[in-house]
Amino acid sequence: MTEDWEAGGFGIYIHWPFCAAKCPYCDFNSHVSRQIDEDRWRRAYLNEIDRHAAETPGRVVRSIFFGGGTPSLMDPATVAAILDRIRMRWPQANDLEVTLEANPGSVESGRFRDYFGAGVSRVSMGVQALNDRDLQRLGRIHSVDEALRAFDIARSVFDRVSFDLIYARQDQTPEDWRAELGRALDLAVDHLSLYQLTIEDGTAFGDRYRIGKLRGLPDEDSAAAMYDITQEVTTNAGFPIYEVSNHARPGAESRHNTLYWRYGDYVGIGPGAHGRLTLNGKRFATEAIRMPNGWLDAVDQGSGDAGRSVLTTEDQATEFMLMGLRLVDGVDMRRYQDLAGRPVSPQAIGSLQDLGMVEVEANILRVTDRGRLVLNSVIATLLE
């Protein structure tokens, strides 16, 4: 019998929790630390790989992703050891994708060739903005010049290069963004992640926003206009949208993120990493201990897991929709029905169709361009 996760595939996420500096908008599990005993970290990652491999023998790995934090601060030898161990423990797909997130600084770009040698096939660079004033405001420690130089090196080393930009920034107008995005597309290789700035609780921006000190953020209408511009400019440049915030030349979509959005199984290794694992017919949500030293100590004791919970089929059906509807390709409603034990509400689909928010073709439910901009409301209606 086929299990649900197989429709999405299997991959591995490695979390490196350290950064040279903490960005004020970032709410990811990242820490600034002077003393990192990298040998100990390497042993911990290898132990965790062994532990998870014992639970999922024979799974074909389609993608590996080094995220963070700033994984481009890792010694290439650590990356090589991790990739070697994964190859030893699991079979891999022929077109295995190995992505590493990189900060576009000079130090990091010096290691690109070694990462390639270790088996990394794709880098994703956190460029974030193409003007120095905004990079400073975003708390980034690199300059535009440095980013461009790092990007040139990346392009000469890797066939596949993606970079991130953050828009709807303070004092940014839709026309500012159109110009900046045009320049970005001139540089782009095969993939772009274009995120609207989100103010999260528990970040420096969140604190400033709460007391009214984060001024000049675009309003809802202006942010929506920037989203529309993004679609227009990227489509014309041959980088159409394939997920809410991701664009690629056709065929160059991130296989790893697509695995999440297609709701496959993935092992999450490293502090705070999340995983989804189907074991003995049950699907588990796993989460590793968040604090770096706590995680290291726990791994020494045998497991870095903070907890594991069984997902009900209802929860799985919900997660499947939450993730899958982000994709332009939409979701296969039969998967929802198999998990939830009932079809997606025809009334909800009908009312959303009337509003032009979704479309249905055979068993595929897709969110329209218009609906994608209000996806949270669309999903809330579908899953009411």
Add this chain to the structure above:
Amino acid sequence: MTDLAHIRNFSIVAHIDHGKSTLADRLIQSTNTVSEREMKEQLLDAMDIERERGITIKANTVRIEYIAQDGDTYVLNLIDTPGHVDFAYEVSRSMRAVEGSLLVVDSTQGVEAQTLANVYQAIDADHEIVPVLNKIDLPASEPERVKEQIEDVIGIDASEAMLVSAKSGIGIAETLEAIIKRLPAPKGDRNAPLKAMLVDSWYDPYLGVVVLVRIMDGVLKKGDQIKMMQTDAKYQVDRIGVFRPAMQNVTELGPGEIGFLTAQIKQVRDTKVGDTITTEKKGCEKPLPGFKPSIPVVFCGLFPVDSAEFEDLRDAIEKLALNDASFSYEMETSAALGFGFRCGFLGLLHLEVIRDRIEREYDIELITTAPSVIYHVYMRDGSKIDLHNPADMPDMTHVDHIEEPRIKATIMVPDEYLGDVLKLCQDRRGIQMDLTYVGGRAMAVYDLPLNEVVFDFYDRLKSVTKGYASFDYQLEGYREDNLVKMQILVNDEPVDALSMMVHRDRAEMRGRAMCEKLKDLIPRHMFKIPIQAAIGGKVIARETLAALRKDVTAKCYGGDATRKRKLLDKQKAGKKKMRQFGKVDIPQEAFISALKMDN
């Protein structure tokens, strides 16, 4: 049993915060009625809400034994009356149960509107009144000015006013002496048939209904077969006693005495405040004069936020009604709000107290609809409808005319705020009846429609006068006016819970204000939503709530689907706090907030 000459029954009349409860506490304390250990601040205000709001809702009573300077022991019965206009009838009954009053006035503030209303009740009840100037030790105290004010405004002699600081204990001993020397002893005939006044009653979970009584004539004994003269209900007395202030059983209560009885009475509803209690056999012939049942004047719908809590709400309302005969309720169904109750109250404070108690004591979140008054709707066919709920308004083509209740409002305010107060009253369709100045304060008397006052008049008054105004009112009867029912349509569908009766000349203004408010209160949806105010089929105000433009999470952290699921759950929980109306979700607070006026 105490002989009449050694009994004094009295109440304390005061404005909120003028120190009534503190004075009562000191009188109790200085006569050693309770031990130090038992002494709690503001002993008589038993309910949490009473303590918090600093008001008295139910009449409380305490029996104090006082050894006077003449060496005799006197029994002093203090009835602590409710201080608020909503409970005016209860106050008037309490007043009839005693012979004298202490009039407490804050010597730093002077006489307030509420003081006036209550002191007139005392004068009506033929009380001997002893003025007490409180807070005499504060630097801002002006006893001479306040004495003059009492004489000018109330018209009683204040030359021998007691100078007191209840807080520091100054003047307490003198006040106790004044009570026995200046207040009259009660009258009554021990050998006459039993005649007792039902002053108040409440439900006690262990004893059932406890009835507070004042014996006028005759003697009440345990085991007596008694009869309530208004309701004709008969009971056997199983316990009598007095409050010290804890309940203490006694064997009998004689003329002039105040105490309690229990008699296996199940519901407070079975006891009518002001009723006359006598013995079943050989009872008195005539009841005490002046009985009238209390009538609700303000109505609103109470609906549970979570419709699954309807049965809990029913239970809570039934339990509260057991102890409060003055509030009425019946089931109501609203298209917008589902199942709930239409409740009637003595006034706005009464409404708020009941609502707070349901929310706090029974932990049920409530949606309160716009308070309404009773309109008299005269139909063309000559019939008359008492309209409690705008939703029930008949078709206007069959209506001949509508009358609304009016009040006489007395407002006292420092001169510098008078202009704002007059403007507020004009805006609310008030007619000025009197305007006088007393010692730097203005007293404005207005004839106002009750429907303009029930919602947020008092809040507005407090806000424009920075809390310095005091306000009191009494119902003055009904008058015809040009009243219409205004409906609010959201996405072209009428929302019954937002319907209201308004004066035709004010309809455009109110309609516009409501539509603007709702536009801010209703979250954007995936489609644009017209919000309209209409009279009959005619739209008089309109706003459009634009469609939601952007609502999407830009990034999702690695494979953290759990977090996305939690966000969805949060979104769902937020939606649960709204009421779905057609395709539109309306937040519960909109039902009240939309009605608040900015002027």
